[in-house]
Amino acid sequence: MGKISLNRIIKVPMKKANDFYNAIRSNYYLKKVHRAKNHDTIKVGFIVQMPELWDKQSSVYADMCDNKYFEPWLIIVPKYDFENSKIGEYGSEKEFFVSNCLNGKYALAYNENKLAEINVSDFDYLFFQRPYDHYLPEKLRSSSTVCYTKNCYIPYATPEIKKTGIYPVNFFRNIYMGFMEDTGAAQINTTRFKGNCNKGYQHFLSIGYPPFEKCLKINNQCNYSNFLWTPRWSYDPIAGGSHFMEYYHQLAEFDWGKSKLIVRPHPMMWENFVKTGIIEKKQIDDIFSLWKKQQVQVDSNKSIEDTFESMDVLISDKSSVIPMFFLTGKPIIYCPKESEYGSLFSTILPGLYIANTWEELAGLINNLSEHNDPLHSIRKKIIDEHFAYNSSATENIVNAIINDFEESKKETYRK
Numbered sequence: 001m002g003k004i005s006l007n008r009i010i011k012v013p014m015k016k017a018n019d020f021y022n023a024i025r026s027n028y029y030l031k032k033v034h035r036a037k038n039h040d041t042i043k044v045g046f047i048v049q050m051p052e053l054w055d056k057q058s059s060v061y062a063d064m065c066d067n068k069y070f071e072p073w074l075i076i077v078p079k080y081d082f083e084n085s086k087i088g089e090y091g092s093e094k095e096f097f098v099s100n101c102l103n104g105k106y107a108l109a110y111n112e113n114k115l116a117e118i119n120v121s122d123f124d125y126l127f128f129q130r131p132y133d134h135y136l137p138e139k140l141r142s143s144s145t146v147c148y149t150k151n152c153y154i155p156y157a158t159p160e161i162k163k164t165g166i167y168p169v170n171f172f173r174n175i176y177m178g179f180m181e182d183t184g185a186a187q188i189n190t191t192r193f194k195g196n197c198n199k200g201y202q203h204f205l206s207i208g209y210p211p212f213e214k215c216l217k218i219n220n221q222c223n224y225s226n227f228l229w230t231p232r233w234s235y236d237p238i239a240g241g242s243h244f245m246e247y248y249h250q251l252a253e254f255d256w257g258k259s260k261l262i263v264r265p266h267p268m269m270w271e272n273f274v275k276t277g278i279i280e281k282k283q284i285d286d287i288f289s290l291w292k293k294q295q296v297q298v299d300s301n302k303s304i305e306d307t308f309e310s311m312d313v314l315i316s317d318k319s320s321v322i323p324m325f326f327l328t329g330k331p332i333i334y335c336p337k338e339s340e341y342g343s344l345f346s347t348i349l350p351g352l353y354i355a356n357t358w359e360e361l362a363g364l365i366n367n368l369s370e371h372n373d374p375l376h377s378i379r380k381k382i383i384d385e386h387f388a389y390n391s392s393a394t395e396n397i398v399n400a401i402i403n404d405f406e407e408s409k410k411e412t413y414r415k
Helices: 002-033 051-056 058-066 094-099 183-192 192-198 210-216 244-253 269-275 281-293 304-309 321-326 343-351 359-368 376-386 388-414
Strands: 040-050 068-076 107-109 125-128 150-153 177-181 202-203 224-228 260-263 313-316 332-334
Touching: 002 192, 040 388, 051 094, 051 210, 051 304, 058 068, 058 210, 058 388, 094 107, 107 192, 107 244, 177 388, 183 192, 183 202, 183 343, 210 304, 210 321, 210 388, 244 260, 244 281, 244 359, 269 281, 269 332, 304 321, 313 321, 313 359, 321 332, 321 343, 321 376, 332 359, 343 376, 376 388
Parallel strands: 040 068, 040 125, 068 107, 125 150, 150 177, 177 202, 224 260, 224 313, 313 332
Antiparallel strands: none
16 A cells, blocks of 8 residues: 555656646647748648558548649558557558558658658648557657647547547647547647647647548438447447447347348457457457358458448447448447447437347347338438538648648748
8 A cells, every 4th residue: 555655646746747848848849830831832741550540531631632732641650569569560551551542652651670761840741540649659659740740630530428538638739730520529629728729839620520521421321231230349438348248149140131240340359359358369260250150241341431331220339430320321229338428429319229238239120120210310300400511521621731831831921
């Protein structure tokens, strides 16, 4: 007990002092990079690491490739090795991003397993895929790049719970422009960094979320036959919670009749379940064998929006997949873990079917398979009233970058 108390006595003040220093440091550099560089075109870098998250930025990148004002680059980082807690070696992500580089301009963060020299200061803006610096090499972390360029962020996910971990202060304090998923998220960060936002050194905007823009355009025809299950990667309630172990066997052996089940586990699920002792490695093969035997399909699309096109019903734990699929207008069966919801999730909750037990889940599957969907009109009303503005998200973000660049140039010349 004495050791714990002593550690706390030492660590708490040290953490506060460290946070204070980092805040002062970030403020200093945000003010410095606020001015424009002497460029004719706007050079934008996209730090990319996970193909599964590229759909959050890809439309903005594509528009910039087609726009004479921009020179966009992909900066490709190897995937993070969660089992060994380090950045791994290049794998399929390298091939994916090279093949999705539309203008031939990309840079590898590592050459022959050595950190490459990338001149971050040459970029006007730098986009991040995730708000977690420890997944990146030190030179490409927001705490380093804030010294040289304007850090930008489009959320890789939306928060479902009020006390969320996807807005870490140590990352967002380094963000110059955050293109948030809704007004609530924009307000949270604007309030956090009120002084910088008032001075124009940080901007948190709600001008549309590109994944929502894509989902609004997805085929909304529902045949109530293809059921997509998206189990979460962690049993930790803060991470959303999971029902994978409770339901994988029952769903596989369920009598689907003319319908079918497609499973899309979270990309970090298997690795995290093994690491945390939820399952053993050998069990994974048994699960895949069960799915194969029961003709359960495993979705392998890199972009989940491609999967949404052919799906009719979503079964999901608490996840940012839910708001995205919701915008297709198709039904969702939500398997909850007790928590206090955030503003965005609270908005769509009245349009979700809730399954607290396996019996409730099985009953809802049977009802929807028979086209019994009483929440259809409620979903449509929520979409029309709260999400229509997302239809021009990409254009709005690109224009915001152009406007900021031009304003920064004017301010630079005035000084």
